[in-house]
Amino acid sequence: MIKLYDEGIYLVNGKEIVKESEAKSFSKEDAKKGTIAYGIMKNHNVSGDMDHLKIKFDAMASHDITYVGIIQTARASGMEKFPLPYVMTCCHNSLCAVGGTINDDDHLFGLSAAKKYGGIYVPPHIAVIHQYMRENFAGCGKMILGSDSHTRYGALGTMAIGEGGGELVKQLLEDTYDVAYPGVIAIYLDGKPKPWVGPHDVALAIIREVFAKGYVKNKVMEFVGPGVSSMPTDYRNGVDVMTTETTCLTSIWRTDEDTKAYLSKHHREDDYKQLDPADVAYYDGCVYVDLSTIKPMIALPFHPSNAYEIDELNANLEDILKKTEEAAAKISGDRAHFTLLDKITPDGKLKVQQGVIGGCAGGTYSNIVEAAHALKGKSTGNDEFYLSVYPSSQPVYTDLDRKGLLADLMDTGALIRSAFCGPCFGAGDTPANNALSIRHTTRNFPNREGSKPGQGQMAAVALMDARSIAATAANGGILTSAESLDCWGDIPEYNYDDRSYVHRVYNGFNHADEDKSLRFGPNIKDWPEQEALADNILLKVASKIEDDVTTTDELIPSGETSSYRSNPLGLAEFTLSRRDPAYVGKAKAVRALEDERKAGKIDASLQGVFDVIKTIDHDVDPLKVEIGSVLYANKPGDGSAREQAASCQRVLGGLANITQEYATKRYRSNCMNWGMVPFHLKGQPTDFDVDDYIYVPHILEALDGDLKDIPAYVIKDGQAKEIHLYIQDMTADERAIVKAGCLINFNRNKKK
Template sequence: MVSLYEGGVYLVNGTELVPEAEAARAKALTGKAVDRETAKKGTIAYSILKEHNTSGDMEHLKLCFDSMASHDITFVGIVQTAKASGMEKFPIPYVLTNCHNTLCAVGGTINEDDHMFGLSAAKKYGGIYVPPHMAVIHQYMRERMAGCKKMILGSDSHTRYGALGTMAVGEGGGELVKQLLCDTYDIAYPGVVAIYLDGAPRPGTGPQDIALAIIGAVFKNGYVKNKVMEFVGPGVSSMTTDFRNGIDVMTTETTCLTSIWRTDDDTKAYLAKHHRAGDFTQLDPEGVAYYDGCVYVDLSTVKPMIALPFHPSNVYEIDELKENLTDILALTEKEAERISGGRAHFTLLDKVKGKDLMVQQAVIAGCAGGNYTNVMEAAQALRGRNCGCGEFSLAVYPSSQPVLADLVKKGAVSDLMNAGAVIRTAFCGPCFGAGDTPCNNGLSIRHTTRNFPNREGSKPGSGQMAAVALMDARSIAATAANGGRLTSAWEMEGWDQVPEYEFDDTSYKNRVYMGYEKGDTASDLIYGPNIKDWPEMSPLTENVLLKVCSKIMDPVTTTDELIPSGETSSYRSNPLGLAEFILSRRDPGYVGRAKEMGRLEIIRRTEGAEAEIKAEPDLETLFAAIRTISGNETVTAEETEIGSVVYAVKPGDGSAREQAASCQRVLGGLANICKEYATKRYRSNVINWGMLPFQLKEEPDFEVGDYIYVPGIRAALDGDLKEIRAYVLGTAGIEPVRELMLYMADMTAEEREIVKAGCLINYNRNR
């Protein structure tokens, strides 16, 4: 079904895969010598990156994007940061959508206040404003902005438009601020992995099935981590572009950097249908292209899949699950027990009736599930059928108003409603816990993007726990037709009868504010009472003294665990208010511990080091211990910033949300320590918020409450970062001092200066 090549491969004439070790065969096929470095330039990715690179050095890229996109959880902070840094207008098209805090039902007026801020920013700086319920962010960008050979940057991790020939990257807000200030996105040239598609999907197999099969094969081994996934091969043309979009958006769950697909006549037709025929260019690899790896996918062998809680990579064929139901579900129950930490209970075996698994809820929604093709297939499967009047429910969220309008026109909405489904507007809420939270101990099957622990909205700390399994809309419809009995789409007939989609953008013409290059700098931003400025953050001192305020030994820590989604989203415009939720579902004591460190640093900055030591008597003992270290005999509190540090084995999987880092920073966080960062975007967020991105090769020889002293850190940032000597002082400096060797992966010159300045805001102000 899916297989991985060991080592690099050559793709010859777009169809022949030749392992690097067999380069002589590539020469025989082409009739000329094959050179890896030359062939690297033959990928689609290389040509697009070259066009957008301003450095003149393809090994060290400085990229400028064609457009950007943010939603209403992120755009307030981005605009506030850019404004504080001197931005006067949006220099490129910037789309502000309102698809996350869409429901103005939590926290009084604050969600709609954010929306009004966004509209006022679009008017002042020249942006594009998409009102609530009109479109989810990625569907709008597919319909109106993506095109061949373009690059788009978004403050959402699922910013992926590769199937339309666009290399799109999801990053934290700091990277978007840089583009607004006409700076660049700086990365080393990434590896490029071929995703070679062969054959064609069988009827009933949907894009989520193919995506989950790929994620299951590559996530755990990091095969495509921080690399470009380039979709090639004859199988690409066996699928419509709308179908491809559903696969492409899920590439985020592999931890790749971005994606790109070869394009064809269907891509051309899709763009023409959306009134953008001029955005089409035929994209294919050169006659010989070298890839750093290859994922071979025989589409005809991909069966309906399910990703059980609590990660999109926890993948099984539905048939496989049903054949081994109790054994597999018992493993998931065990994982639920570990995640809940005894605060709540989640069971699955009690949902088994005979040989069947009964689910309580189903959702088809968002940028992955709400596409026209997915919803239409589900509607046709449910025509004349009944979801039942028991505990099982089905909710469907079409991805945009134009999609919904055509589904209404073709009768699909009536078919779904008559079957008992509830139709909602374009909204991302079910994907991150702000809509359709299941009942306690409920299992929801969803064609959405993620099923991380408690991302669906439950709160283990309050004794609540639910879970999500990811499936394709077709198998969800088959399950709904059986009243909630888990059913593979292959158990039903009648798939692949999708009528042609008709795009009508009248709703956009009437409601979307198109303000690019029409900014009025004299107009005012509209602030609600919840919208707060960033608190002051200090520049980095010569030395740092870090208190370990959380230690997380899970294999992976997601951004949902670092800063929960759902109800916290309403506070994303209030840095200190949101920070109250940091690690609340994983380590509830963290906020109090971190706040104490932040308080001490404020005292040092405003009242002086003597007042700081008076406020925390242990500091006197700690500095006495520091002065026993060779070369640190004269260290003073004045030149040593005190703050908190979080240790996690592998933090930052999942969302691009910068608040996972900024919340630590506003509470006085100075560093993260880890074995490795799960994603580039989380590490970038740590850096842009002025925290030190430490890594540690050994197991952590410290506990919560211990202090870690790092001398000469500013000087270390000017070095090679490979060995940074630190010292564990224990809880109060009375234990024997233990040496600790930290390091940081390479940082650009700008990133080093951002950390020294204390955060991106300070760095830009200094300029």
């Protein structure tokens, strides 16, 4: 049972839940300070004002499709060395399979940056980013910032936040992460999971309940209650990493002796402290979870919240799969064909074509041990189904190897890979066309597994726990709940051995050598110059997306584009390619109009547009009106923290987004850090279409105001129709960054 409270609650002595409406004698203001989250944020806040936080982090982490751009931005902004531990892992472009030399060129750039600026460099195949941070940096009471959305180490007592690269740049420049004090939601865990229920089952059950309601959006999920101690820390890590899929800001868990044992095993016993809420703590809401009632789960395409109990799915197979097929048809836009009903066997079972256990969610020690035990002495079959297993780090890999568990898996026909995040974002084990993959990874967004609907290719992913994936593999690919087996819980003690880290990881923190040179490859390009925002702007609608949610994977695809992440203009060619292939051409055409304006000429095609504008703004000088493209989407930015979802729009000449709401804080922050105005629309987008112009006068003045009502004008059919925009609250620095044209310009201006 999972229950969402419709009001705030007081947690008394860590166990008793008292509804706010029934509380008689508690001080709400005092009790707000009783959460674990409050204490950690207070210790990292340098503003002196807990309503408006300015956070400095203890460490940062990036992988090899984000760290080049971050370092390039920080260099351009005047950075001279890394002022805090900055870990750069090579777990995304590890295979170096496409693009010639450019992937490993990025890696050697990262190594050279670690030497020059004093960073920590983790080579390919050594560890996935979040496992390395768990093993080496996360600790009780810390805060860590990462340029990957799944930066979550709450189960180790660390409040970790995944953000776009611009926020990491600010830390490298010794600035702060600025955010209003977030709401804190209690995730009250009670009971104990059944032996056949794994961390993904718990996570998917929670995501199913909270995502669509926005219950924890941009808030802190604080895991409390006696059920926390019913799960080992390795298990808790697997639940915690999936909190990203709820759209929460960050997470934190109470800690206990098992947390201490985990840190001690990783040679960091000094990083332990007991974290508990105060005797009376106030939470803005509560999710009550009876762990004993959770059953093996499956999240069908195309979101982790599209979750069902496996038994529930099997009992209603045709009806549920038909809904998923309908969603696939809408996503593909008739460019590809994906079916599920044809995967039902004659005896009414679902046959899947691939299984993957890996990454920061699935590749942990205990998950792979459980899978090995379930499969020992069995066969994955010699038909189309196959299983790939990716241990999350070399220490995990070597201990599994020394115990013979990898051999047990390989004997079944399973494939053992290295530490690599590829299957999670479409760069490894891409399924066959029209195939269904079951994965213990973090996401199953449309086409994230690597298919290309524009080329008639489409596959899909369902998320499941490693235990049920192993049970399915043992059944030759017939969807099977882990509850059908009786082999769970016999997990030998993990023996952590960090010799692979000692021998391969470069640790240069506090040893920066400014005389070292950065090593550039031919694909590593500087960011194009961006101009400051003009007082009047003319926006041309380059795309209009009215889906309920637009993911960052749709804004800039993952997978095949990752090789171009160090080349802003090269990467921009893929913008919206899976969702709106016409966007890039339209955006470039608008950028050409702006290039002409900057050269002192207004294109003849704009004459009629400016004739209409002059009827409402008589003194306007067309040569002083900045021209850019605009993207409309109802709710963009669900998913990845990758800043490229915004920067690609910007380098193509994007000036703004217009939305009903932003799916995540991190995507909105990315837009602002790249100088794009984050508009919201009052009402529905019925007054404009693709290729229409929207004139926004005096935007600089509006950015100095309360942002609540910004008049704009749709220029269409020789007339101007007034619409009204607004912007949610921005900090003083965010306003200045957008005015400056981007974060790089803002930082350069500060140094003048």
